[in-house]
Each structure stands twice: as C-alpha cells, then as structure tokens.
Amino acid sequence: MGVNATDTFEEWYRREHPRLVTSMLLVAGNIHLAQEAADEAFARALARWDRVSAMASPNGWTYRVALNVLRRRGRRAARERELLARGRPPDEVPAPAGEAWDVVRRLPPRQRTAVVLRYVADLTEEQVGAAMGVSRSTISSALADARRTLGRMLADEDGKLEVPCG
Amino acid sequence: MVDLRTAAAQLIENPVVPVPPVEGVVARARRYRAARVRRQAGAGVLILALAVTAVVRAGIGGSGPDSLRVVGDPVPPEERPAGVHVDRSTTTTPWLPGQSPFPPGLDGTGDGGWDSLRSRGPDCPMKVDPRLRPVTIMVNKDARAPSADEVEPLAVVKSVVDYYNFLGGICGRAIELVERSLLDDVIPKRVVGLVGTPLDPAFDWAAKTKLFDDLGLPAVGGDGLTNVQHESRLVYPVGTSAEALTRIALDWASGRGARSFAIVYDGGEAFSREAVESFHRYTSRIGGTVREAVDVSDRGTEVTAAERFRAACDGGRCDFVLLALRSDTGDKWLQTRPPTARVETAALPTLLTGGVPESCFRTRNERCDGITAWTGFTPWFRHIEHAQDLRPSDLDVTEGSALTEATGLSARVLVEALLQAGPKVDRKSLRSVLETTAFSPAPDVVLQWGSRLPRAGNPIAQRWRMDVEGTAAWAGDAQGHTRTHADEWATWTGAVAAGAQGVPSFAEALGAYGQGEMRVWVTDSATPQWKKGEALPSPPSPPPSPPHAGGPPMSPDVHSLRTPLPDKWWSPEGDWRRDPGWAADG
Numbered sequence: 088m089g090v091n092a093t094d095t096f097e098e099w100y101r102r103e104h105p106r107l108v109t110s111m112l113l114v115a116g117n118i119h120l121a122q123e124a125a126d127e128a129f130a131r132a133l134a135r136w137d138r139v140s141a142m143a144s145p146n147g148w149t150y151r152v153a154l155n156v157l158r159r160r161g162r163r164a165a166r167e168r169e170l171l172a173r174g175r176p177p178d179e180v181p182a183p184a185g186e187a188w189d190v191v192r193r194l195p196p197r198q199r200t201a202v203v204l205r206y207v208a209d210l211t212e213e214q215v216g217a218a219m220g221v222s223r224s225t226i227s228s229a230l231a232d233a234r235r236t237l238g239r240m241l242a243d244e245d246g247k248l249e250v251p252c253g
Numbered sequence: 254m255v256d257l258r259t260a261a262a263q264l265i266e267n268p269v270v271p272v273p274p275v276e277g278v279v280a281r282a283r284r285y286r287a288a289r290v291r292r293q294a295g296a297g298v299l300i301l302a303l304a305v306t307a308v309v310r311a312g313i314g315g316s317g318p319d320s321l322r323v324v325g326d327p328v329p330p331e332e333r334p335a336g337v338h339v340d341r342s343t344t345t346t347p348w349l350p351g352q353s354p355f356p357p358g359l360d361g362t363g364d365g366g367w368d369s370l371r372s373r374g375p376d377c378p379m380k381v382d383p384r385l386r387p388v389t390i391m392v393n394k395d396a397r398a399p400s401a402d403e404v405e406p407l408a409v410v411k412s413v414v415d416y417y418n419f420l421g422g423i424c425g426r427a428i429e430l431v432e433r434s435l436l437d438d439v440i441p442k443r444v445v446g447l448v449g450t451p452l453d454p455a456f457d458w459a460a461k462t463k464l465f466d467d468l469g470l471p472a473v474g475g476d477g478l479t480n481v482q483h484e485s486r487l488v489y490p491v492g493t494s495a496e497a498l499t500r501i502a503l504d505w506a507s508g509r510g511a512r513s514f515a516i517v518y519d520g521g522e523a524f525s526r527e528a529v530e531s532f533h534r535y536t537s538r539i540g541g542t543v544r545e546a547v548d549v550s551d552r553g554t555e556v557t558a559a560e561r562f563r564a565a566c567d568g569g570r571c572d573f574v575l576l577a578l579r580s581d582t583g584d585k586w587l588q589t590r591p592p593t594a595r596v597e598t599a600a601l602p603t604l605l606t607g608g609v610p611e612s613c614f615r616t617r618n619e620r621c622d623g624i625t626a627w628t629g630f631t632p633w634f635r636h637i638e639h640a641q642d643l644r645p646s647d648l649d650v651t652e653g654s655a656l657t658e659a660t661g662l663s664a665r666v667l668v669e670a671l672l673q674a675g676p677k678v679d680r681k682s683l684r685s686v687l688e689t690t691a692f693s694p695a696p697d698v699v700l701q702w703g704s705r706l707p708r709a710g711n712p713i714a715q716r717w718r719m720d721v722e723g724t725a726a727w728a729g730d731a732q733g734h735t736r737t738h739a740d741e742w743a744t745w746t747g748a749v750a751a752g753a754q755g756v757p758s759f760a761e762a763l764g765a766y767g768q769g770e771m772r773v774w775v776t777d778s779a780t781p782q783w784k785k786g787e788a789l790p791s792p793p794s795p796p797p798s799p800p801h802a803g804g805p806p807m808s809p810d811v812h813s814l815r816t817p818l819p820d821k822w823w824s825p826e827g828d829w830r831r832d833p834g835w836a837a838d839g
Contacts (some may be wrong), residue, residue, distance in 0.1 A: 097275045105268035112269055122270060130281035131437055138467075151458075155395070155436055187260040197521075207261040217462070220454040222523065 096136050100129055107153060110208045113188060114200050115157050123160055128153035147214040150204060154218060190237055198233040201226050378425035381418050387429035388671055388678060391444045394432040395455045406450035406660045413664035424676035435459045440468060445680050448664045449475030451656040457523060460485040471684045474663020476656055478524035489687050489702050491662050495524040495601055496531040498627045502575055502599045503535050511572035511596040513542045515565060517586055518577040521550040528577035544571045549582060559589045569595040576600040584612050590620050602628035605655035628655040
C-alpha cells in the first residue's frame with residue numbers, strides 16, 4: 088500500500104495514521120512515544136511531500152523516519168525514567184487483541200519490529216527491510232525466527248500463529 | 254488460535270487514538286521548515302559574527318587556543334591551535350606555522366602526489382577570505398559511532414577541514430562543514446559534496462535508494478565495505494569492499510596451504526553478510542572446505558555459536574578463520590578464547606582499532622597473538638589531535654583505527670577534488686573531477702573511479718598483524734615508522750603496501766573492475782591526472798633500503814615501500830595483494 092495517484096496528503100495521512108500509530112505502539116509499548124513518532128514522521132513527510140509521494144515506497148520511508156524518532160526519543164525517555172527511578176510504564180494495547188500482542192511483545196526487539204511492520208503496517212518484506220535498514224533476507228530470517236520463537240508451533244505463510252491456551 | 258493478520262486488522266479498525274486533524278500536521282511541518290531556515294540563517298550569522306570577532310581579536314592580541322573557532326574562520330598563525338600533527342619521528346613534531354604538515358613524500362614536493370595545493374594558480378589566494386561565500390560539504394548527522402574507539406568520523410573530518418582552511422580553503426573560500434541527517438533532513442542546495450562516514454547504515458540506504466543520484470550530490474568515502482557503495486554512480490568509496498577483502502584474505506591463506514576455512518560473522522551487519530557470501534563463493538571456487546560459518550547475531554545462541562566453532566576448529570582443524578565483525582563484537586568473540594587457526598586468523602578492517610589489541614593485552618589473551626587484519630587503504634594520518642565541538646584542544650584521535658583513517662582519507666580526497674575543481678566548484682564540476690582524476694595518497698597507491706561500475710576505486714588490500722607483547726615497544730606501521738610508548742600494549746605491526754612492481758597490476762586490477770576493459774593511467778607527482786588511453790610509464794624504481802634504525806627486529810611479514818621517513822626500517826621483500834576475484838575463470 089502506498090500513495091495512490093489521486094491521493095492528497097490528507098487522504099494518505101488519514102488512511103495511514105491508525106496503522107502507523109498502532110505499529111509504533113506495538114514496537115515501543117508506549118502510546119506517547121508512538122504518537123510522537125507518528126506525528127513527527129507525517130510532518131516530515133508533508134515537508135517534503137513532492138519527493139515522498141513520488142517514492143516507490145513512501146510508507147517505507149515514513150516508517151523509517153518514525154522508527155528513528157522512536158529510537159531517539161525512546162532512549163531519552165528511558166534515561167529519564169532511570170533518573171526519576173520510575174518503572175517502565177505499562178503497555179497500552181487494546182484488550183481484544185492483547186493475547187496475540189502479549190506474545191509478540193516477548194520477542195526480541197528486531198523480530199518484534201519486523202513482525203509489526205509486516206503484519207500490522209502491512210509492508211512487504213523489502214519495505215520492512217528498507218524501513219529497518221537491513222536486507223530483505225535479514226527480514227525473512229527475522230520473521231522466520233519470530234515464528235519459531237513464538238511457535239512453539241510453526242507459522243504458516245499467512246502468518247497465523249497458534250497460541251497455546253492456558 | 255489467533256490469526257495475526259486478523260488481530261492486526263482489528264487493531265487498525267479500532268484505533269488506539271483517533272486520527273488527529275491534519276491541520277496539526279500542517280502546523281508541525283511549517284514549524285519544522287521554519288526551524289531549518291533559522292538554523293541555516295543562524296549558522297551564517299554566527300560564522301560572520303565570529304569571523305568579525307576573530308579579526309578584531311587578532312588586532313588586539315589574539316584569542317588563544319581555547320577560544321571557539323568556527324570552521325572557515327581565519328586564524329592568524331600565532332594563534333594557530335595545536336591542531337593537526339603528523340608524526341615524522343619518534344617524537345611528535347609540532348606543526349609550526351609556515352611549515353608543511355606533510356611528511357616527506359606526501360607534501361607534493363616529491364613522490365606522493367598530493368600536489369593540488371601547489372596547482373592552484375597565481376591568482377588563487379592562499380588565505381581564507383571571510384567575505385567570500387564558503388564552499389559547503391556535509392557529513393551525515395545520523396552517523397553512528399557506537400564506541401569512540403571504533404570510529405570518530407566527525408572529529409576527523411573537522412580536523413581535515415580545519416587543516417585545509419588554515420592553508421587557504423578553496424582559493425580563499427572557506428570550507429564549511431555542515432551536519433545534516435540523510436534520513437530526515439532536506440539537504441541544502443549549497444552542499445556540493447558529502448564525506449561518507451564508516452559503518453553508517455544511512456549512507457548505505459542513501460546509496461541504495463539513489464538519494465545521491467537524485468540530488469546529483471557526490472559522496473566520497475563511506476567505509477567501502479558494502480557493495481552498494483561501489484554500485485552507486487555518485488558514491489566514490491576509498492575503501493575496499495568486504496567482499497573483495499574476503500577474497501584477498503582467502504587467496505593469501507590458500508597460497509600458504511590453507512584448505513579448511515571458517516568464518517565468524519554478524520548477520521546484523523550488511524558488510525558482514527556480504528563477506529560471508531563472498532566467503533562461501535570463493536572457498537567453493539578454490540576447492541576449500543568450509544568447516545564452520547557462525548553468526549554471532551543469532552540471539553539466544555551465543556553460547557552455541559562459540560561451542561559450534563570450537564567443535565569445528567579445535568585442535569587446528571581449521572586452517573584459516575575470517576572474523577567479519579565489528580571491533581566491539583570481535584573483542585567479545587576473542588574473549589571467548591576461540592581456537593586459533595592453523596595458518597591464520599584474519600579480520601576485516603573493522604577490527605583494526607587501538608582498543609582491540611589493548612583489550613587483548615589487558616586480558617592476556619594469547620588467542621589474539623598473530624591475528625591479522627586486511628585493510629584497503631594506506632593510512633596517511635599518523636597522529637592527529639582533533640577538535641571537539643570545534644574547540645581546538647587535547648585528545649588523540651584513536652590511532653590505528655582503520656575506519657578513522659578511512660574517514661580522514663575520504664575527507665582529504667573530497668577536499669582535494671574541490672581544489673581541483675576550483676573556486677567556482679559546484680556538484681557537477683566536483684563530480685567531473687572525481688570521475689577523471691587519479692588520487693595518490695601514497696606512492697604506488699591510486700584511488701580512481703571513472704565511469705565504470707562497480708566503482709572499485711581501491712581494489713587492493715594491506716595486511717596488518719597483531720602481536721601481543723609484554724614489552725614497551727610499539728613496533729611499526731605502514732611507513733615502517735617506529736616509536737615507543739610508555740604503556741605496555743599489544744601492537745598492530747607491519748603493513749603490506751602496494752609495490753612499485755604492482756603498477757601494471759593496478760591497471761589490470763582496475764581493468765578487471767571494468768569488466769575486462771583495460772584502462773591505463775598516467776600519474777606523476779606534479780599533476781595527478783588520469784589520461785585515458787596513454788601508455789603506462791615505466792614503474793619507478795623502489796628506493797634503496799635504509800639501514801635498520803634500531804628497535805625490535807621486524808617480522809619477515811612486515812613490508813613497506815613507502816617513501817623513507819626518519820627512523821624507518823623496512824624489509825626489502827615486497828608483497829601486496831590485489832583482489833583475485835577479477836581473474837576470469839578458465
């Protein structure tokens with residue numbers, strides 16, 4: 088999914104905002120960081136809309152910017168929490184899908200980010216690789232590892248996971 | 254069962270937060286643009302203000318070495334800070350005003366070829382004029398430097414820029430160095446060139462996504478390790494690719510009887526992945542046996558990786574091992590005391606830092622002894638004191654870090670190209686110079702790109718070896734230079750530089766990267782210009798060996814054919830490696 092030929096920035100923004108915020112929330116586990124990253128990414132995309140809209144993967148570019156913002160702000164937030172001796176804020180994830188995302192959150196950061204960008208952001212493996220700054224083969228490996236890690240069962244190609252009950 | 258896609262769709266349909274009005278994004282984008290404009294305007298005002306201040310201060314007695322100095326700010330000689338030094342002897346020689354900072358052979362007065370400074374015409378001022386608009390070059394703000402020991406790119410580039418501004422900039426125009434984010438920022442139109450910094454994924458991303466091509470912005474350097482840097486029309490790498498270095502190292506080892514091979518790599522690093530691919534291809538080609546290939550990035554399996562490696566290579570079962578790791582990862586790997594290879598354990602230039610031998614020595618890690626590292630460029634910056642935050646002061650930049658030196662060389666090449674292009678340089682004229690000029694950072698070493706792809710501007714490699722010693726000697730470097738240190742350190746010793754006999758082979762190697770199209774080049778110390786089609790000159794005779802200057806005996810593996818420097822010793826035996834990958838099959 089990218090920018091359609093007739094899209095204005097507003098149309099693209101309204102369509103992609105929920106997906107971007109949700110993805111960043113799942114990666115970072117903090118709604119404020121996720122919103123900040125999304126807002127910054129969209130603002131920068133608007134600032135250079137002519138170029139971004141013409142890219143092969145504007146979504147990939149935007150997710151890349153958002154991940155960078157997340158990384159920078161996340162480091163700062165972590166330091167602030169350390170200084171203030173506060174614990175990690177609770178994750179804020181909608182309850183209905185909590186089970187799956189509880190499991191995904193236990194993944195190592197790279198695998199978690201790859202899974203979120205692949206299934207929530209709905210990027211192709213190549214776009215995920217571009218957003219994360221790694222090759223497509225690394226993403227394929229990361230997703231395969233994620234399935235194994237989560238899998239105490241195998242994942243089929245549609246990304247279905249069996250989460251054991253109890 | 255939970256369907257991840259269905260769960261994702263549910264999340265999207267029930268967003269965590271409502272979509273904010275687009276007006277907020279518009280306002281934020283406006284603020285973002287305004288902040289950028291203010292930064293640019295502020296920088297210009299600051300430079301102007303400080304230039305005026307420096308001129309005023311010069312008139313009333315000088316600002317002193319601790320004052321803030323902006324790149325491009327003219328500095329009277331008596332105020333020149335302890336900036337760039339070049340080692341010429343066993344003691345650091347201060348760079349005195351008016352004295353050439355280059356060692357003999359690199360100052361354009363003899364062999365060496367860095368003669369652009371002399372080639373600026375008589376009308377070209379040799380002093381920066383603050384009334385002239387600066388020439389702007391850029392480094393990537395996002396460049397990561399995970400450990401100061403591994404790379405200090407910005408400091409090195411600043412040192413180079415300061416140095417050339419001290420010598421008059423680009424015909425009186427100061428060189429302005431700006432930092433911008435390749436990922437996030439709009440690159441100002443006034444930026445004419447970029448210095449690539451090592452181990453910078455944003456640089457690779459920009460090369461891969463054709464950002465430099467879109468902007469017509471020449472980018473010199475990067476570490477040269479990843480293939481994408483050699484495949485972009487606007488990138489001019491000074492380093493040799495990890496793929497080529499791997500082939501060279503394997504070729505060297507197989508020539509010494511190695512038949513079983515292993516590699517330790519990091520699947521999270523692009524250069525490392527390309528090294529392991531090259532490793533498999535080339536071992537297959539030479540008929541070697543791959544005993545093991547371990548990926549240290551395999552989380553949760555770190556112990557398993559070391560155990561697997563031990564099982565495969567213990568007891569000398571691996572003839573040759575390649576470490577395609579960064580310095581911090583490589584250091585951790587070496588601390589696991591892995592079995593040593595029978596012929597050699599070699600590393601890519603990422604391991605060639607001061608911190609790795611220090612760590613080896615302090616932990617008395619005998620497994621480090623004899624490890625070699627291959628690097629694709631001759632270090633030229635022997636000892637520099639870098640400016641932190643533009644304040645000229647103190648500290649040594651990491652010596653012996655191959656990536657630091659690559660960055661210095663990249664900056665140097667870019668600025669030399671600016672000088673060649675002249676005071677009216679722009680992106681197009683800079684690119685033209687880079688495409689048509691051969692740069693010689695040292696005798697018999699040539700960097701040249703031309704219009705072919707891949708741009709293997711530097712297809713050679715040199716080999717350094719680490720000796721873990723318990724003495725107070727620091728033995729040798731690329732110039733065969735010696736000095737002593739009070740600390741007890743493990744040392745990187747020796748180098749293999751391109752030999753005079755290699756001149757025809759350079760052409761062959763360069764021609765190989767043109768896919769069989771032979772190119773010849775002419776270079777001399779006065780005008781390092783490449784003239785396509787001209788006959789190759791006779792290779793220069795190697796200079797005579799000077800008498801041994803004392804110090805610990807040199808290993809027979811140490812070779813150098815550089816212009817003699819004081820207190821230098823060398824072995825007359827010449828050796829160099831070029832990338833064997835170009836040789837046609839059959």
